[in-house]
Amino acid sequence: MKVNTTFVILLTVFALVISACGALGPSQPVVMRVGWAGSPDTLNPGAAVLSEAYTIFGLVFDTMYQLQLDGSFKLSLAESVNVSDDGLVYTYKIRDGVKFHDGEPLTAEDVVFTYSLYQNTEGYPWMGDYTYYFENMEATDNNEVVITLSEAIPNIDAQLVFLYVLPKHIWEKEDAVEFENFAMIGSGPFKMVEYKPNEFVHLAKNADYFGEAPKIDEVIFQTFESQDALVQAIKTGQVDMITEMPGTAVATLQEDPNVEVVNGAPFAPEVTDIILNQVLPENCPPDDGLCTGHPALLDRNVRLALAHATDKQKIIDVVLLGYGTPGTALLPDGLGLWYNSSLQDYAYDVAKANQILDDAGYVDANGDNVREMPDGSQSLTFRINWPSDSIDSPRIAELLSEMWGQVGVDLEAQALDPDTLTAVCCPAFDFDVIIWGWGSDPDPNLLLSVMTTDEISTGSSETGYSNPEFDELYYQQASELDLNKRKETVWKMQQIVFDDVVYIIPFYPQAVQAYRKDRFTGWILDQPKVELSDVTSLVLVEPVK
Amino acid sequence: MTQGRRGGENLPSLLPDPKGLPLNRYRYLLKKISWSVFTILFVLVLNFFLFRILPGDPARALTKDPRMKEEAREALRVRFGLDKPVINCFETLTPIKLGDCGVNPFDTQFFIYIKNLTQGELGISYKTNRPVAQILVERLWNTILLIGVGQILSIIVGIAFGVFAAWKARTAIDYSALITGLIAWSLPTFWLGIILLFWGSNNGFPIGGKATPGISTYPLFYQIGDIARHMFLPTLTYTIVFMGEYMLVMRSSLLDVLSEDYILTAKAKGLSTFQILKDHAIKNAMLPIVTIIAINLGFTVAGAIQIESVFSWPGLGGAIFEAVESRDYPVLQGAFLLIAVSVIIANLIADLTYSYLDPRVQTG
Numbered sequence: 001m002k003v004n005t006t007f008v009i010l011l012t013v014f015a016l017v018i019s020a021c022g023a024l025g026p027s028q029p030v031v032m033r034v035g036w037a038g039s040p041d042t043l044n045p046g047a048a049v050l051s052e053a054y055t056i057f058g059l060v061f062d063t064m065y066q067l068q069l070d071g072s073f074k075l076s077l078a079e080s081v082n083v084s085d086d087g088l089v090y091t092y093k094i095r096d097g098v099k100f101h102d103g104e105p106l107t108a109e110d111v112v113f114t115y116s117l118y119q120n121t122e123g124y125p126w127m128g129d130y131t132y133y134f135e136n137m138e139a140t141d142n143n144e145v146v147i148t149l150s151e152a153i154p155n156i157d158a159q160l161v162f163l164y165v166l167p168k169h170i171w172e173k174e175d176a177v178e179f180e181n182f183a184m185i186g187s188g189p190f191k192m193v194e195y196k197p198n199e200f201v202h203l204a205k206n207a208d209y210f211g212e213a214p215k216i217d218e219v220i221f222q223t224f225e226s227q228d229a230l231v232q233a234i235k236t237g238q239v240d241m242i243t244e245m246p247g248t249a250v251a252t253l254q255e256d257p258n259v260e261v262v263n264g265a266p267f268a269p270e271v272t273d274i275i276l277n278q279v280l281p282e283n284c285p286p287d288d289g290l291c292t293g294h295p296a297l298l299d300r301n302v303r304l305a306l307a308h309a310t311d312k313q314k315i316i317d318v319v320l321l322g323y324g325t326p327g328t329a330l331l332p333d334g335l336g337l338w339y340n341s342s343l344q345d346y347a348y349d350v351a352k353a354n355q356i357l358d359d360a361g362y363v364d365a366n367g368d369n370v371r372e373m374p375d376g377s378q379s380l381t382f383r384i385n386w387p388s389d390s391i392d393s394p395r396i397a398e399l400l401s402e403m404w405g406q407v408g409v410d411l412e413a414q415a416l417d418p419d420t421l422t423a424v425c426c427p428a429f430d431f432d433v434i435i436w437g438w439g440s441d442p443d444p445n446l447l448l449s450v451m452t453t454d455e456i457s458t459g460s461s462e463t464g465y466s467n468p469e470f471d472e473l474y475y476q477q478a479s480e481l482d483l484n485k486r487k488e489t490v491w492k493m494q495q496i497v498f499d500d501v502v503y504i505i506p507f508y509p510q511a512v513q514a515y516r517k518d519r520f521t522g523w524i525l526d527q528p529k530v531e532l533s534d535v536t537s538l539v540l541v542e543p544v545k
Numbered sequence: 546m547t548q549g550r551r552g553g554e555n556l557p558s559l560l561p562d563p564k565g566l567p568l569n570r571y572r573y574l575l576k577k578i579s580w581s582v583f584t585i586l587f588v589l590v591l592n593f594f595l596f597r598i599l600p601g602d603p604a605r606a607l608t609k610d611p612r613m614k615e616e617a618r619e620a621l622r623v624r625f626g627l628d629k630p631v632i633n634c635f636e637t638l639t640p641i642k643l644g645d646c647g648v649n650p651f652d653t654q655f656f657i658y659i660k661n662l663t664q665g666e667l668g669i670s671y672k673t674n675r676p677v678a679q680i681l682v683e684r685l686w687n688t689i690l691l692i693g694v695g696q697i698l699s700i701i702v703g704i705a706f707g708v709f710a711a712w713k714a715r716t717a718i719d720y721s722a723l724i725t726g727l728i729a730w731s732l733p734t735f736w737l738g739i740i741l742l743f744w745g746s747n748n749g750f751p752i753g754g755k756a757t758p759g760i761s762t763y764p765l766f767y768q769i770g771d772i773a774r775h776m777f778l779p780t781l782t783y784t785i786v787f788m789g790e791y792m793l794v795m796r797s798s799l800l801d802v803l804s805e806d807y808i809l810t811a812k813a814k815g816l817s818t819f820q821i822l823k824d825h826a827i828k829n830a831m832l833p834i835v836t837i838i839a840i841n842l843g844f845t846v847a848g849a850i851q852i853e854s855v856f857s858w859p860g861l862g863g864a865i866f867e868a869v870e871s872r873d874y875p876v877l878q879g880a881f882l883l884i885a886v887s888v889i890i891a892n893l894i895a896d897l898t899y900s901y902l903d904p905r906v907q908t909g
Contacts, residue, residue, distance in 0.1 A: 122620035200758035
């Protein structure tokens with residue numbers, strides 16, 4: 001067996017190589033290893049969609065403003081801003097001596113080039129939205145950018161915070177959509193060393209950074225495809241921090257003396273909602289609308305009773321193992337000052353829910369434990385759907401079925417493929433109840449627009465809710481330049497939709513992350529939002545002495 | 546993995562017939578090759594339509610988010626060629642929407658797909674915006690490395706155990722080898738992977754990726770050692786799961802051969818058991834193993850989806866897993882094509898090797 005002899009030799013060599021290289025050479029730089037379950041979809045900031053990509057952009061690129069973990073904005077690349085009295089002209093003064101990672105200076109020219117690129121590239125999914133109100137952009141001198149808006153908007157900071165400034169001398173030669181940007185030249189506190197899609201992102205500190213330079217030398221984001229591996233990696237010290245974990249692993253990690261588990265509102269505000277179809281026949285979209293919703297859901301009494309019959313804390317405990325905050329209105333607590341924290345949630349009270357339905361005439365006349373409409377025409381049997389790729393939703397649906405059953409409401413549960421769900425949802429309104437959710441920008445405008453009458457026919461409105469007072473306030477806040485007045489309006493709008501029980505919000509999910517206490521210290525943990533991989537935290541951390 | 550289990554196959558073994566007719570041989574080759582070509586063409590067409598009749602509008606999978614503005618959505622459709630009709634007379638297949646039959650066929654999605662294929666282009670990934678061919682090639686080498694080493698190890702270990710068990714047939718050694726083989730073969734890959742992941746991570750083995758990030762600046766010797774350390778756990782998982790198959794087939798095939806008359810003759814000549822095995826039995830007993838190896842090699846390309854995702858190995862199996870999760874149809878379509886073609890080619894090679902080893906299959 002000659003062949004086998006060769007194999008045996010190969011095998012021996014293989015075994016030798018494994019044992020010989022047990023340890024790598026001594027490494028001097030301080031390297032932080034981050035484990036996460038994702039990977040950036042692309043390093044082209046215009047084309048990217050996934051939050052992992054935005055995490056890397058935040059580290060490698062600069063923007064006019066930086067989003068802080070309390071939800072506020074801080075000037076970053078710009079050192080000062082001047083606003084004209086009519087709120088239309090913004091003059092930004094760029095910091096002196098900022099350099100790209102390749103040594104070229106960053107000037108007002110680069111900023112204007114970048115913003116025009118974002119505005120004019122049709123294949124970019126979001127950038128058109130962020131630059132929508134930019135009528136004119138001009139570099140008036142080397143360090144000065146003047147942005148003229150078509151309308152006075154209150155939140156230019158929330159638009160500019162995702163407009164990562166790119167080097168003109170590189171991007172003007174490339175196709176804006178197809179450019180993969182693997183070399184990723186930016187001007188941020190970290191610079192690209194090596195990127196392997198779906199394997200790792202390797203960054204090193206930018207010693208020439210204008211702001212506070214990182215205290216660590218390198219940071220590596222390593223992708224783990226299984227959550228068990230992620231948890232095991234931090235337990236055994238193969239990584240120093242993980243950005244997510246399955247709820248079931250939290251208890252084990254909390255017991256580990258070297259690991260600290262932290263939780264709080266996520267960096268990108270998130271909400272899970274129970275959508276109640278309440279589109280009125282006169283608002284049914286003429287082209288696409290089917291509007292087959294259950295008539296009982298048009299009655300606020302029914303929606304209120306369902307809210308009282310929903311034990312949110314139990315849902316949070318069962319589905320999220322406690323890592324969530326009971327929700328009131330569609331705007332999550334992650335929105336910081338925009339979140340109306342004064343709302344007093346409807347108490348979980350089955351007796352009260354039953355009373356409300358009894359008083360409103362929904363009684364169970366035929367004794368099948370399901371109530372009927374006051375005119376007896378049909379029973380309170382609702383279809384409930386959710387996207388089939390959601391892990392949490394089937395459990396929520398099961399719990400709702402049990403909770404709402406106690407007040408005589410029956411549910412027909414079915415998971416739907418996300419495309420099918422979109423098709424039945426909106427603007428078709430071919431459903432009764434849907435469990436879904438939103439991720440939000442730091443500005444409340446998007447989530448507020450979802451509840452306006454104008455969006456019923458576009459497919460953005462999921463409930464079909466229509467209230468002229470709310471619509472009026474929406475336009476008011478969209479052009480209110482005074483922060484406090486706008487906040488007051490936004491809070492009032494949340495009060496209105498909460499009183500009308502437009503949605504039932506089971507929870508705002510929390511971010512649960514963990515880091516090795518024996519490796520690095522200095523994380524930002526005293527803010528309402530938790531994001532260990534955020535640039536504001538990563539420039540501060542230092543190795544444990 | 547969808548691996549064919551062929552433990553029960555026992556073709557009678559014979560030495561190659563030196564008088565095999567060349568004409569028959571060419572006819573046989575021609576038939577096999579033309580069938581393979583035909584199958585590949587069929588797969589090309591099927592693969593295209595399969596992904597067009599899947600539920601859900603591909604343009605919607607592409608845009609990912611309902612908030613996206615109509616203009617941006619349209620620009621993406623144009624970029625990915627989804628603005629063109631699927632094929633003459635059909636605008637889209639899900640839902641079926643009839644269209645103009647008179648359009649230039651070369652301006653339909655189907656012929657653009659065929660044209661791109663002839664140029665080696667498999668489209669652009671919805672998720673990462675990168676060319677699918679480039680993604681698959683990067684991943685393919687990683688898979689070949691991992692599964693290749695795993696295959697070789699499981700073949701060596703499996704065959705060795707199989708020979709040993711057959712040699713010691715119906716003894717305690719045989720039965721324990723048999724039971725070990727059966728257990729190894731029936732272990733759920735995912736479960737074994739997780740168990741080894743827990744064990745390995747507590748014993749200092751890396752549990753994610755192909756190499757330590759940043760290792761590429763180190764000397765080559767370190768790099769090879771680093772990759773070997775990363776390969777240890779996934780390769781071990783693969784070897785344990787797949788050696789069982791080789792072991793069981795080798796054992797039963799060898800037992801068959803050992804009951805043949807010419808072995809009795811050899812024994813009568815006074816040859817030692819070792820000589821009988823080495824010179825007379827093993828070669829003939831290898832026939833079914835060759836088939837299994839060839840077929841398994843075809844599936845190698847698919848990687849071992851479970852092993853690659855447990856150990857975050859950046860191979861094709863992992864790419865398929867991610868593509869399914871993010872509904873990245875172009876990557877899936879490209880991966881399916883690659884798998885189908887390599888399975889067909891591996892089958893062809895198996896057929897041809899077989900005809901060489903056992904000339905009777907040409908006429909039969």
